[in-house]
Amino acid sequence: MGEKFVSAERPQTEEGYQYHIACKPGDVSRYVLLPGDPERVPKISSLWDEAREIAFHREYRTHTGKYKGVPITVTSTGIGGPSTAIAVEELAAIGADTFIRVGSTGAIQPGMEIGDLIIARAAVRLEGTSKQYVRVEYPAVADLEVTLALVEAAETLGIPYHMGITASTDSFYLGQGRPGLNGYFPSFARNIMDDLRQANVTNFEMEAATLYTLANIYGLRAGCVCAVFANRVTNEFGKAGEKEAALVASEAVKILAEWDEEKERKGKEVWFPGLRG
Ligand SMILES: O=P(O)(O)O[C@H]1O[C@H](CO)[C@@H](O)[C@H]1O
Ligand SMILES: O=c1cc[nH]c(=O)[nH]1
Numbered sequence: 001m002g003e004k005f006v007s008a009e010r011p012q013t014e015e016g017y018q019y020h021i022a023c024k025p026g027d028v029s030r031y032v033l034l035p036g037d038p039e040r041v042p043k044i045s046s047l048w049d050e051a052r053e054i055a056f057h058r059e060y061r062t063h064t065g066k067y068k069g070v071p072i073t074v075t076s077t078g079i080g081g082p083s084t085a086i087a088v089e090e091l092a093a094i095g096a097d098t099f100i101r102v103g104s105t106g107a108i109q110p111g112m113e114i115g116d117l118i119i120a121r122a123a124v125r126l127e128g129t130s131k132q133y134v135r136v137e138y139p140a141v142a143d144l145e146v147t148l149a150l151v152e153a154a155e156t157l158g159i160p161y162h163m164g165i166t167a168s169t170d171s172f173y174l175g176q177g178r179p180g181l182n183g184y185f186p187s188f189a190r191n192i193m194d195d196l197r198q199a200n201v202t203n204f205e206m207e208a209a210t211l212y213t214l215a216n217i218y219g220l221r222a223g224c225v226c227a228v229f230a231n232r233v234t235n236e237f238g239k240a241g242e243k244e245a246a247l248v249a250s251e252a253v254k255i256l257a258e259w260d261e262e263k264e265r266k267g268k269e270v271w272f273p274g275l276r277g
Contacts (some may be wrong), residue, residue, distance in 0.1 A: 001055070008234075009091070018090035023059035028064055029071035031253040032096045034087065034244075036207060038076040038085040043076055044246040045100060047191035059083055067250045080170060081129030088214045099215060099222040100146060100249045105205040106176060106230035106241070108197050112168055112243075114231055115240030117161040117248060118202055120151045120224040122166040123209035126175065130213035141213040143273050145259060146223030146252065152250035154225075159244045164202025166224065168209035169265065176204040177232070182226060193232060195256060203228070225249055248276045 001017040001024075011019035033044060038061040045051035051065030059078030066072060075091060078086040087101065105118060112118065112185040116212070123140040130140065154161040156243035167177035177193035193204075210225045225248050227241025231267070259271040266275055 005277050008035040012093075016193040018093060019084050020058060021060040021062060021090045023053035023062050023075075023090070023094060026211050027054045027093060028062065028075070028094055028096050030096055031098045031256060032100075033072070033074040033093055033212065033249050033253070034077050034084070034099055035074065035206070036079050038078075038257050040102065040242060040246070041074050041076050042273055043242060043266070044250070047243070047246055047250055053228040054105075057067070060087060066256045070254050071152045071207065072250065072253050073274050077207055079128040080206050081168070083167060084210045085129050085133075085214055088220070092218060092220055095218050098253075099144065099211060099220065099254060101211055101222070101224035102206055102227040102245050102249045103205050103207065103224065103226040104239070105203040105226035107203045107228045108193055108231050108232045109164075109202050112162055112202065112228055112231065112233075114236055114238040115244070116228045117154065117159065117241055117245055118164045118166070118226050118228065119147060119154070119161055119202050120164055120166040120203070120208050121147050121167045121224070123212050123224075124165065124196065124201060126167050126169045127194050127206065128170055129210045133213060134217060138213060139215065139216065140209040142212055142217065143221035144224045145256065149252040149255040149259065150225050150248060152255050153248045157247055157251055160249055161225070161248070162202060162252060165200065166203050166205055166208045166226070167196050167201050168204070168206055169204060169209075171202060172206065174259070204232070223252070225252075
């Protein structure tokens with residue numbers, strides 16, 4: 001990428017390499033999958049027709065390739081809002097406009113098992129990053145088309161899913177109602193899981209609220225599909241459902257590309273089922 005940057009406000013090189021993600025215009029598709037874990041990047045891109053590593057800088061690992069003929073990118077965000085906001089800022093600056101978080105999560109409602117998928121139509125903003133962008137009343141809502149494409153993808157592939165509202169936190173432990181070290185468990189943390197469960201929130205993770213908030217502010221599209229690693233009702237934990245989440249997200253990109261083409265052909269701003277054919 002080189003070491004010479006042209007701006008302190010938006011640090012990038014003359015060729016347009018972005019400071020953190022180390023990618024430049026032309027390196028990424030408009031459709032980008034966003035796992036937190038960099039180790040998930042090759043697992044996801046191995047499901048595509050072709051892929052190559054573009055960059056691996058800090059927590060940001062990027063592969064670009066094709067899934068069923070559609071150009072697609074995956075970039076890891078690392079854990080939490082701050083690094084996710086950086087990924088969205090820099091990816092959008094080089095041409096990305098549609099994001100799908102492919103995460104792991106903790107389910108808090110009964111009937112959600114390890115390995116199940118949850119598609120989040122909205123996120124509770126329990127993180128801090130989005131609050132540095134816009135006031136707290138602003139909605140962290142998923143894009144309608146991306147969410148619908150995730151549903152269509154799961155149905156097409158025959159992969160079961162739940163639809164839900166995620167709560168995105170800055171803390172995996174206290175913030176998600178887990179006791180801290182040596183049993184530190186103040187009352188506000190003790191009650192958080194039950195309060196959210198009563199409000200029909202389905203799961204905990206740490207990035208969707210930041211992603212949705214920034215996407216809405218900037219006129220980008222975002223959605224999220226997560227695999228349940230933690231069952232907070234039965235207190236079980238297991239790493240399952242990653243591949244299914246990756247397949248659903250990749251298939252959703254193929255579907256979105258078709259819908260985007262259909263919208264353009266018919267001069268419509270929003271895709272709706274009646275546009276088909
Ligand atoms: O598996 P990823 O996508 O990283 O997502 C979840 O896992 C991490 C916590 O273990 C947080 O980033 C959380 O959102
Ligand atoms: O419980 C969980 C599992 C995965 N990721 C989270 O943020 N929480």
